[in-house]
Structures are given as C-alpha cells and as structure tokens.
Amino acid sequence: MEIQLFFTEEEKNLFFSQYRRLVRSVSSYLQKEDIRKMRKLMQKVVAMECYGRDRNGINGLLCNTGTALIAAEEIGLKRTSLIALLLYRPVFKGAISLEEVEGVFDKEVTLIISRLLRTSDLYAKNTALNSENFHRLLFSFAEDVRVILIMIANRLYMMRQGKQMVREADRHKLAMEASFLYAPLAHRLGLYAIKSEMEDLSLKYTDRARYDFIKKKLNETKRSRDAYIKAFVTPIHDRLVAAGLRFEMKGRTKSIHSINNKLNKQKIEFEAIYDLFAIRIVLDSPLEKERADCWHVYSIITDMYQPNPDRMKDWISIPKTNGYESLHITVMGPENKWVEVQIRTRRMDEIAERGLAAHWRYKGIKGEAGLDDFLANVRAALENKDASPNDLMQDFKMDLYEDEIYVFTPTGELKKLAKGATVLDFAFSIHSAIGCRCVSAKVNGKNVPIRHVLKSGDTVEIVTSPTQSPNRNWLSFVATSRARVKIKQALREEADKSVEFAKEMLQRRFKNRKIEIDEGTWMRYIKKKGYKMVTDFYLDISEEKLDPNHVIDEYLELERKEKENAEKTEIRSAEDFVTTTEFEEISTRQDILVIDKNLTGIDYKLAKCCNPIYGDEIFGFVSTQGIKIHRMDCPNAQEMFSRFGYRIIRAKWSGKGDNEYSVTLRVMGRDDITIVTNITSVIGKENGVALRSLNIDSVDGIFQGSFTVNVKDTTALKLLTKKIQGVKGVNSVVRLNT
Numbered sequence: 001m002e003i004q005l006f007f008t009e010e011e012k013n014l015f016f017s018q019y020r021r022l023v024r025s026v027s028s029y030l031q032k033e034d035i036r037k038m039r040k041l042m043q044k045v046v047a048m049e050c051y052g053r054d055r056n057g058i059n060g061l062l063c064n065t066g067t068a069l070i071a072a073e074e075i076g077l078k079r080t081s082l083i084a085l086l087l088y089r090p091v092f093k094g095a096i097s098l099e100e101v102e103g104v105f106d107k108e109v110t111l112i113i114s115r116l117l118r119t120s121d122l123y124a125k126n127t128a129l130n131s132e133n134f135h136r137l138l139f140s141f142a143e144d145v146r147v148i149l150i151m152i153a154n155r156l157y158m159m160r161q162g163k164q165m166v167r168e169a170d171r172h173k174l175a176m177e178a179s180f181l182y183a184p185l186a187h188r189l190g191l192y193a194i195k196s197e198m199e200d201l202s203l204k205y206t207d208r209a210r211y212d213f214i215k216k217k218l219n220e221t222k223r224s225r226d227a228y229i230k231a232f233v234t235p236i237h238d239r240l241v242a243a244g245l246r247f248e249m250k251g252r253t254k255s256i257h258s259i260n261n262k263l264n265k266q267k268i269e270f271e272a273i274y275d276l277f278a279i280r281i282v283l284d285s286p287l288e289k290e291r292a293d294c295w296h297v298y299s300i301i302t303d304m305y306q307p308n309p310d311r312m313k314d315w316i317s318i319p320k321t322n323g324y325e326s327l328h329i330t331v332m333g334p335e336n337k338w339v340e341v342q343i344r345t346r347r348m349d350e351i352a353e354r355g356l357a358a359h360w361r362y363k364g365i366k367g368e369a370g371l372d373d374f375l376a377n378v379r380a381a382l383e384n385k386d387a388s389p390n391d392l393m394q395d396f397k398m399d400l401y402e403d404e405i406y407v408f409t410p411t412g413e414l415k416k417l418a419k420g421a422t423v424l425d426f427a428f429s430i431h432s433a434i435g436c437r438c439v440s441a442k443v444n445g446k447n448v449p450i451r452h453v454l455k456s457g458d459t460v461e462i463v464t465s466p467t468q469s470p471n472r473n474w475l476s477f478v479a480t481s482r483a484r485v486k487i488k489q490a491l492r493e494e495a496d497k498s499v500e501f502a503k504e505m506l507q508r509r510f511k512n513r514k515i516e517i518d519e520g521t522w523m524r525y526i527k528k529k530g531y532k533m534v535t536d537f538y539l540d541i542s543e544e545k546l547d548p549n550h551v552i553d554e555y556l557e558l559e560r561k562e563k564e565n566a567e568k569t570e571i572r573s574a575e576d577f578v579t580t581t582e583f584e585e586i587s588t589r590q591d592i593l594v595i596d597k598n599l600t601g602i603d604y605k606l607a608k609c610c611n612p613i614y615g616d617e618i619f620g621f622v623s624t625q626g627i628k629i630h631r632m633d634c635p636n637a638q639e640m641f642s643r644f645g646y647r648i649i650r651a652k653w654s655g656k657g658d659n660e661y662s663v664t665l666r667v668m669g670r671d672d673i674t675i676v677t678n679i680t681s682v683i684g685k686e687n688g689v690a691l692r693s694l695n696i697d698s699v700d701g702i703f704q705g706s707f708t709v710n711v712k713d714t715t716a717l718k719l720l721t722k723k724i725q726g727v728k729g730v731n732s733v734v735r736l737n738t
Contacts, residue, residue: 635737
C-alpha cells in the first residue's frame with residue numbers, strides 16, 4: 001500500500017521490474033535469509049518516507065535499485081556491496097542505525113556504509129569538483145575501492161536519467177563531473193564500457209549540437225560500414241573455423257566522444273576518419289592455452305592482411321596496470337583501409353568490460369599487482385601532509401588516463417610507467433632516495449641525462465651522486481605522480497631548512513647590532529617588500545637574493561618613519577588621504593571572488609573566451625598565466641574539464657557586484673531606421689548600464705547589431721536583455737562569448 005502511494009503507476013511497474021532483475025542477478029551469491037531480511041527493512045524505511053524525490057523529481061528508491069542493478073550487472077559487485085548500497089540512504093536519513101544494520105546483516109556491510117557516509121556530500125550530489133572534497137574522495141578510494149565503484153554506478157544511473165532533469169544547470173554540472181572525474185576513474189579501473197557511455201552522455205549534455213552531428217553521420221554511414229565489416233570478417237571467420245577455434249566475432253563502432261576528440265585534435269572532417277570501428281575476436285580458450293590461441297589468431301589474420309607494425313599493441317604478455325589484457329593489431333583491409341582487430345579470450349573480455357570487479361572472480365591471475373601499486377601511490381600522496389588538495393588532484397589526475405610503457409632494471413625486473421616517463425621517473429619508481437640523488441642513467445648501455453624520455457623495452461641503470469638534490473625544474477619534465485609527490489616533499493623539506501637557516505642568521509645579525517625587533521613593524525616591512533608569504537622572504541635571503549645588512553637598514557628606516565608619524569598628532573585634512581597600496585587594492589577587488597572554497601585575495605583574470613560577469617556560474621582554471629575564471633557554459637569548458645581536469649579549481653562570487661563588466665549583445669530583427677534609436681534609448685534609461693560601442697549591419701531587410709555595454713551583474717544583464725527583446729522589430733537578443 002505504501003509503495004502505491006509513493007510511486008506513480010509507471011514508476012511502480014518499473015520498480016518491480018528492477019527488483020525482480022536485481023534478485024535474479026544476485027541470487028547466486030546471497031545468503032539464505034538475505035532477501036527476507038532486506039524486504040523487511042525496506043518496507044520499514046519506505047513507510048518512513050526517507051526515499052523522497054530529489055529537486056529534479058527523480059525517485060530516491062528507483063535511483064537506489066537502478067544503481068544497484070548497474071553495480072551488479074555491469075560492474076559485478078557482490079552481496080556485501082549491494083546490501084550496503086541499498087541501505088546507505090536509510091542510514092544517512094536516520095531511518096535505521098548502523099547498529100541495527102549490523103544486527104540484521106554483518107559488520108562488513110556496516111563498514112562499507114560508514115565509508116559511504118564519510119563521502120556523503122560526494123555521493124549525494126555533484127561536489128567532487130571542489131578540491132577539498134576531492135581529497136576526501138581520494139581517501140575513500142585508497143581505503144576501499146568498492147566505495148568508488150558504488151559511486152561510479154550511481155553517477156552512471158544519474159547520467160542515464162539526465163534527460164529527466166528539469167534543471168539544466170544540474171544536468172550540466174553532472175556531465176562536467178562525470179567527464180572530469182568518474183569517466184577517468186572508470187578507465188583506470190578497467191570499466192571501459194561505462195567510461196565510454198559516461199563520456200558520450202557528457203558530450204550530449206554539454207554540446208548537444210556536436211553530439212547530434214556525429215550521431216547523424218554514424219547513422220548515415222551505418223549501411224556501408226556494416227557491408228565493409230562483413231566483407232572483412234567473412235574470410236577470417238572461415239579460416240578460424242577451419243583451424244578448429246571456438247570464438248565470437250563482433251564489430252564495434254568507436255564512441256561518439258572519441259570520434260569528437262579525433263575531429264578536434266586532427267582538425268579534419270568526419271569523412272576523413274578511417275578507423276570508425278574495430279573488430280573484436282573473443283576466444284573460448286582454457287586458461288593454459290589463452291596466450292597460444294591469441295597468437296594463433298594473430299598469425300592467421302596477418303597471413304591474410306598486411307599488418308602495421310607501428311600500431312601493434314601486446315597487452316597479453318604484459319597486461320596494463322588495471323588488468324586489461326588484449327592483443328591489438330591494425331591491418332590493411334579491402335579498399336586499402338586500415339582496420340583495427342582486437343584479439344582476446346572470454347576471460348580477458350569480461351575483465352575489459354567489467355574491470356576490477358571481474359578480477360576478483362579470477363583472483364591470482366595477472367593484473368592485480370598493478371592496481372595495488374596504483375593504490376599505494378594514492379596512499380603515499382595522502383600521507384604527504386604538506387601536499388595541498390590541488391596538488392593531490394593534479395597528481396592523481398595525471399595517472400588516470402596515461403598510456404603505459406614498460407622498462408627493465410639491469411637485473412631484468414620489469415617496471416611499468418606512464419607514457420612520457422623520464423629517467424627521473426624511473427629512479428623514483430625504484431626508491432625516493434635514488435630519485436633524489438639521480439644525476440644521469442645508462443639506457444641500453446648509453447649515457448643519457450635525467451630528462452631523457454624512456455621507451456618500452458629500454459633497460460635502465462641509474463647513476464647517483466651524494467651531492468645531488470632535487471630542484472623545482474624537475475617538476476617540469478617528470479610524468480608520474482609518484483615522482484611529483486616525492487620531489488615536492490623533498491623541496492619542502494629543503495625549503496624548511498633554508499627558512500630556518502635564514503631566520504637564525506638574521507637574528508644573529510640583529511643581535512650583533514644590538515637591535516630589538518618589533519614583530520608588527522617587521523611584518524609590515526615584509527609586506528611592503530611585496531611578499532605574500534613570509535617563507536618566500538626568508539627563502540630569498542637564504543638564496544642570497546636579498547642582502548641581510550641591507551634588509552636590516554631598510555627595517556630601521558621604516559621603524560624610524562613610523563615613530564615620527566606616531567608623534568604627529570595634528571588633525572589632517574581629508575585632502576591628505578593616501579590611497580591604499582596596489583597590493584591592498586588587489587586584495588579588496590578580489591574579495592568579490594572566492595577561489596577553491598575559502599581563499600580570497602588571489603590574483604586572477606577573467607577569461608576572454610567567455611567573458612564571465614558577476615553572477616555567472618564559474619570555475620577557475622590554473623594556466624601558465626595564472627588563474628583564469630571561466631563561465632561553466634564556456635565553449636572551451638568541456639575540453640578543459642576532460643583533458644586538464646587537474647587544473648580546475650572551484651570559484652564562486654561573493655560580496656556585492658560593484659564592478660562593471662563588459663558584455664556584447666547580438667541583436668537581430670526587422671530592418672527599420674528607428675530600431676537602433678529605440679535600443680540605445682532603452683540602454684540609456686537603465687540605471688548602472690552604459691553603452692560602450694555598437695556595430696550595425698543590415699542585409700536583405702534583416703537588422704543585425706552588436707551592442708557592447710557595461711553592466712554590474714547577471715541580474716542587470718537579464719533585465720536589460722528582456723527590455724531590448726521588447727523593442728518593436730527585435731526578434732532575438734543573444735549574449736556573445738567575446
């Protein structure tokens with residue numbers, strides 16, 4: 001009865017359908033009484049109405065069961081994780097307690113729920129773009145991978161429900177977060193199908209026109225593509241059958257997101273992309289014959305079609321660190337077209353589709369160690385207490401999408417590193433002490449510098465020196481997060497020593513000259529020198545950029561002036577008022593923006609590609625020119641989030657929008673001599689709005705004008721836009737990005 005009141009008729013049917021599917025999916029590994037216990041608890045919590053709808057109208061119970069289905073069927077999570085997933089929300093809402101759950105089930109279930117509760121902000125809504133929340137998510141990731149797998153399942157469910165969201169801003173944020181974080185995480189955990197779907201949906205919600213264009217092109221070429229695939233695979237199929245192999249063959253079209261990336265990177269037309277699809281051959285082979293059968297298929301195909309040796313990838317002999325195993329070859333097919341063929345076994349295919357969870361089913365088989373190394377790196381980064389959340393975000397993101405190479409130590413031990421890794425990365429992968437003392441290396445017997453980029457198959461012997469120490473320049477050419485974390489740690493330790501040395505030296509100099517330091521005056525002196533961080537001041541002294549004796553003389557001069565000013569007691573005219581220093585003015589101006597949760601007074605620039613104004617939804621991007629502020633709907637936002645997510649920082653407006661911002665409005669309508677006069681009249685009457693420039697064009701009776709105005713915030717802009725829209729003859733008013 002409660003469920004009928006809670007659901008619409010359609011939702012009720014969907015719920016029971018999902019429930020039956022879920023029971024079928026998990027029945028083989030549930031304990032005898034689990035379903036009865038779960039049904040009893042669920043009836044209680046539904047009656048207490050803790051499964052409400054969110055602000056977009058999505059039913060909480062349907063969301064839970066839908067997420068559980070993805071976790072069970074597409075990721076492969078088992079009993080403990082699924083029970084924890086279904087009971088997380090009732091515990092979070094206080095409908096039942098952790099003690100009650102433990103009494104009904106077991107401690108392992110409550111352990112996962114408690115870990116989900118620690119990331120409740122992240123699990124409940126889209127807040128992972130905040131670097132502090134990212135730190136908490138990383139901690140959960142290192143602590144229990146199942147928590148992240150549950151969150152990935154939840155995000156995929158929400159992405160699939162995206163079209164039901166009534167709030168466009170929520171859909172956009174969800175898509176950005178998936179592209180920035182959860183798709184790369186799925187990739188790192190080997191969940192390639194989920195990663196591709198998330199990326200495609202993200203593109204759909206952030207650039208619908210581009211998504212529809214590629215989808216339309218794929219549909220238009222489907223018939224010819226299917227005919228080509230049939231012509232290519234038929235002779236291969238016959239040869240494999242004749243060889244006595246048991247297998248399945250399928251053609252797989254590349255994802256819309258990957259096609260879009262190719263179009264953007266190569267600056268080509270859709271018709272110029274030759275590798276729109278790949279052929280996959282999945283063998284039914286026993287474990288002991290897997291590698292031999294894969295290479296047998298390889299020899300058959302390369303006998304029939306000319307292979308491209310530069311595009312051959314052997315992940316069977318050496319699997320990726322996330323456990324991915326497959327043999328990829330590219331051959332010249334009919335009509336002189338290159339075709340990619342992926343050769344793998346049924347076990348390898350399941351791991352490729354379902355990632356880490358499938359590994360647990362094949363415990364003890366290759367691939368586990370790579371993930372353990374990755375998690376060890378995450379834990380090491382978290383243990384570095386000096387690392388800021390932004391550092392963690394950047395270093396972690398660097399490792400998510402990287403291709404891999406494999407190199408060898410002189411004793412033959414294999415090391416896997418990110419593509420682009422240098423000698424220095426290799427040295428730090430062995431031990432941090434070796435990395436800090438590395439001066440060069442012998443690669444395949446030849447001497448090379450520490451910035452030398454390694455290739456797969458290289459044998460590397462590190463050369464060290466006791467006088468070597470890390471310097472900041474090293475950060476510009478290392479490619480692995482482990483090396484970055486260790487270098488930063490060493491630099492901070494060295495900086496701390498230098499600061500202490502400089503402090504002690506200055507104190508001795510002051511003492512020798514019998515000078516007592518006034519702390520207030522000393523801090524004002526450092527600020528007047530232009531230092532925002534006191535440690536930077538002491539570092540410049542230790543590096544001899546500042547002369548200690550000159551510093552003392554300047555301090556004494558400031559102290560003398562301050563004493564003289566204090567002795568002047570006469571009333572001063574307002575005309576004598578001195579404006580604040582440039583540093584203070586910058587700080588006041590910047591308090592309009594809060595960067596990364598609670599930091600103000602940080603230098604930033606408003607990006608010219610989207611011209612944000614006060615009130616726009618915004619984010620910060622750390623560029624080589626400093627922090628740039630972009631609108632969330634900036635035309636470049638999708639690429640920045642997906643390719644450079646580790647540079648994204650949170651930003652929001654605060655205080656009042658008292659500054660003026662330049663905005664250009666494109667106005668189109670019926671060509672009439674009075675239309676410009678009427679529009680400028682509307683602009684002139686608006687308080688706090690000033691017309692800076694206008695550009696008029698008329699073609700075939702159509703008026704088109706660009707009006708650049710100064711406004712204080714989005715509220716004033718919306719009001720102005722609405723009034724211009726009301727001018728007789730105006731058809732549309734659009735805000736331009738530049």
